[in-house]
Amino acid sequence: MSNTTIEVAGLRKRFGQTVALDGMTFTVNPGKVTAFVGPNGAGKSTTMRVILGLDAAEAGHALIGGRPYRSLRHPLTRVGALLDAGALQPSRTARNHLLWLAHSHGLGAGRVDEVIAEVGLAKASRRKAGGYSLGMRQRLGIAAALLGDPPVLMLDEPFNGMDPEGIVWMRGFLRALAAQGRAVLVSSHLMSELQESAGHLVVVGRGKVIADTSVADLIASASGDRVTVRTSARWDAMTTLTNAGATASATGDDTVTVSGLPAERIVAVLGQGNVPFSEVSAHQATLEEAYMNLTRDAVEYRAEPATEIVR
Numbered sequence: 001m002s003n004t005t006i007e008v009a010g011l012r013k014r015f016g017q018t019v020a021l022d023g024m025t026f027t028v029n030p031g032k033v034t035a036f037v038g039p040n041g042a043g044k045s046t047t048m049r050v051i052l053g054l055d056a057a058e059a060g061h062a063l064i065g066g067r068p069y070r071s072l073r074h075p076l077t078r079v080g081a082l083l084d085a086g087a088l089q090p091s092r093t094a095r096n097h098l099l100w101l102a103h104s105h106g107l108g109a110g111r112v113d114e115v116i117a118e119v120g121l122a123k124a125s126r127r128k129a130g131g132y133s134l135g136m137r138q139r140l141g142i143a144a145a146l147l148g149d150p151p152v153l154m155l156d157e158p159f160n161g162m163d164p165e166g167i168v169w170m171r172g173f174l175r176a177l178a179a180q181g182r183a184v185l186v187s188s189h190l191m192s193e194l195q196e197s198a199g200h201l202v203v204v205g206r207g208k209v210i211a212d213t214s215v216a217d218l219i220a221s222a223s224g225d226r227v228t229v230r231t232s233a234r235w236d237a238m239t240t241l242t243n244a245g246a247t248a249s250a251t252g253d254d255t256v257t258v259s260g261l262p263a264e265r266i267v268a269v270l271g272q273g274n275v276p277f278s279e280v281s282a283h284q285a286t287l288e289e290a291y292m293n294l295t296r297d298a299v300e301y302r303a304e305p306a307t308e309i310v311r
């Protein structure tokens with residue numbers, strides 16, 4: 001068993017009447033960022049808490065590098081976690097917070113200064129953490145998670161509170177951590193950020209996994225085979241493409257929507273038929289669209305569509 005995996009199998013947990021985990025099962029592999037997504041209340045935080053031994057499951061198991069968290073001898077060097085960026089002593093400086101953590105795990109001040117630099121807090125590290133913005137607290141939480149240079153990282157909503165510059169930094173940082181061979185599990189609600197940084201996606205709803213897929217495969221399957229053709233000769237284009245076996249319909253003054261033929265073939269067919277066109281583009285679903293399709297039935301809290309009030 002690799003040292004660099006998180007393995008979750010058959011986790012079940014209730015809080016009173018609420019079923020929080022209902023057979024949660026997935027594996028996080030090294031070398032990529034795995035996004036952990038799902039509607040509010042789907043069980044993401046509870047799963048992370050169980051992995052870290054902070055909550056007990058009624059059934060199933062959660063292993064880091066093949067072992068339960070509680071049996072790890074030097075946990076900080078096996079797994080780094082950011083669960084709650086607010087959990088720090090406000091009167092302590094960021095550097096002292098990290099020094100305290102480092103010393104209690106036998107790590108030196110040199111390592112503290114390294115992680116401070118890595119997360120971009122060098123200039124602010126001697127300020128009291130209580131005055132930090134949420135984005136700065138996220139950076140500090142990540143610095144703490146990295147202290148022991150662990151092969152496994154687990155971050156709960158690290159994009160939360162980040163400004164646009166911070167988001168760009170975080171995306172690149174997560175990709176770099178994974179490229180170093182780490183297993184990186186990241187929960188988030190921000191699909192546009194994950195599309196840029198995650199290679200794999202575990203989608204959960206109502207305490208279990210709905211989809212466990214690479215981001216590329218999910219987007220390809222949600223994109224379908226629709227191709228848009230922009231042309232000043234709509235009717236010629238439709239006739240030519242229909243004769244070649246496609247289904248084509250006029251969807252705008254100068255656009256035709258085609259299915260049944262790949263974009264490259266459409267270009268060839270139009271070229272052979274001497275039909276002028278200015279654009280042929282395959283529809284590419286966003287991660288957000290793909291995610292919405294998957295989770296439509298799993299959303300626990302959803303606002304009703306706004307209705308117009310007629311007086």
Ligand SMILES: Nc1ncnc2c1ncn2[C@@H]1O[C@H](COP(=O)(O)OP(=O)(O)OP(=O)(O)O)[C@@H](O)[C@H]1O
Nearest residue numbers: 015018019020038039040041042043044045046047
């Ligand atoms: N300590 C607790 N006491 C009671 N119920 C809880 C507790 N923790 C979680 N739950 C419930 O368990 C379910 C799963 O919650 P969890 O926080 O794991 O979801 P989540 O996917 O992390 O949600 P979010 O995206 O909103 O952070 C929810 O219905 C939640 O209300």
